[in-house]
Amino acid sequence: MPAKPSRRERRFKRKAHSQFSAWAETYDRHWLNRFLFEPSHTLLLREFEALTPGRALDVGCGTGALAWRLAAGGWEVIGLDLCEPMVQQARGKSASPAAGRILVTVGDSERLPFARGSFDAVTCANSFHHYPHQAVVVREMFRVLRPGGRLLLVDGWPDQFMGRIMFDWIITRVEGGSVWHRESRHVRAMFEEAGFRQVKQRRTYSFFPILLTRGVVPSEEARHAGRGAR
Ligand SMILES: C[S@@+](CC[C@H](N)C(=O)[O-])C[C@H]1O[C@@H](n2cnc3c(N)ncnc32)[C@H](O)[C@@H]1O
Numbered sequence: 001m002p003a004k005p006s007r008r009e010r011r012f013k014r015k016a017h018s019q020f021s022a023w024a025e026t027y028d029r030h031w032l033n034r035f036l037f038e039p040s041h042t043l044l045l046r047e048f049e050a051l052t053p054g055r056a057l058d059v060g061c062g063t064g065a066l067a068w069r070l071a072a073g074g075w076e077v078i079g080l081d082l083c084e085p086m087v088q089q090a091r092g093k094s095a096s097p098a099a100g101r102i103l104v105t106v107g108d109s110e111r112l113p114f115a116r117g118s119f120d121a122v123t124c125a126n127s128f129h130h131y132p133h134q135a136v137v138v139r140e141m142f143r144v145l146r147p148g149g150r151l152l153l154v155d156g157w158p159d160q161f162m163g164r165i166m167f168d169w170i171i172t173r174v175e176g177g178s179v180w181h182r183e184s185r186h187v188r189a190m191f192e193e194a195g196f197r198q199v200k201q202r203r204t205y206s207f208f209p210i211l212l213t214r215g216v217v218p219s220e221e222a223r224h225a226g227r228g229a230r
Pocket residue numbers: 013016017020037059060061062063064065066080081082083086107108109110124125126127130131
């Protein structure tokens with residue numbers, strides 16, 4: 001039987017749901033798109049340039065901007081988001097020529113409704129700070145990736161003074177609280193504990209400091225043979 005959600009979990013999810021339900025219609029026109037969301041998608045998509053298109057899952061897909069850009073690049077994409085009105089906005093972009101390659105569904109990042117090894121890539125942009133149990137989500141992402149598949153996660157980088165001002169103060173206020181921006185060493189530790197190898201982090205500035213963390217699922221042999229070979 002699934003564990004009863006804690007008060008913190010209920011608060012985080014209720015907050016995310018009400019905030020994004022109210023925001024869904026105007027989200028794509030918000031100033032944060034120009035200064036934070038779009039630059040973070042561009043940073044993340046650069047990582048796809050060397051990859052052969054396959055199946056991708058975009059967790060916390062929101063209005064689907066990243067998912068649609070991935071589909072335009074030839075990927076078969078599933079977008080998943082907690083908030084139905086955000087999902088409706090993402091589905092509303094179906095006039096795009098990539099429409100046959102994308103499916104958007106309502107769901108919770110902590111319980112991904114997919115079988116083990118279903119995807120070649122999992123992306124997560126600007127959503128991680130809304131999750132009350134982030135380590136659980138990283139383990140779920142690991143589970144649904146095939147061996148050799150990769151997780152690309154982008155979120156605010158709050159490690160330094162400016163990052164703390166921007167994320168713990170400005171963004172937390174814009175988003176109405178109940179969010180949790182993590183320092184890079186914590187995100188790295190969650191990746192490594194979930195089993196990811198070749199964990200790499202890239203920090204960059206658009207207007208906001210952004211952190212991209214990438215991890216690769218080891219092959220079955222590597223998992224069993226070289227537990228120390230990170
Ligand atoms: C700031 S938006 C980012 C949307 C999109 N990825 C982007 O970069 O524009 C955060 C999104 O995370 C979603 N979200 C929050 N908690 C979630 C959860 N537990 N599971 C799935 N999605 C969640 C919200 O509904 C919202 O659409």
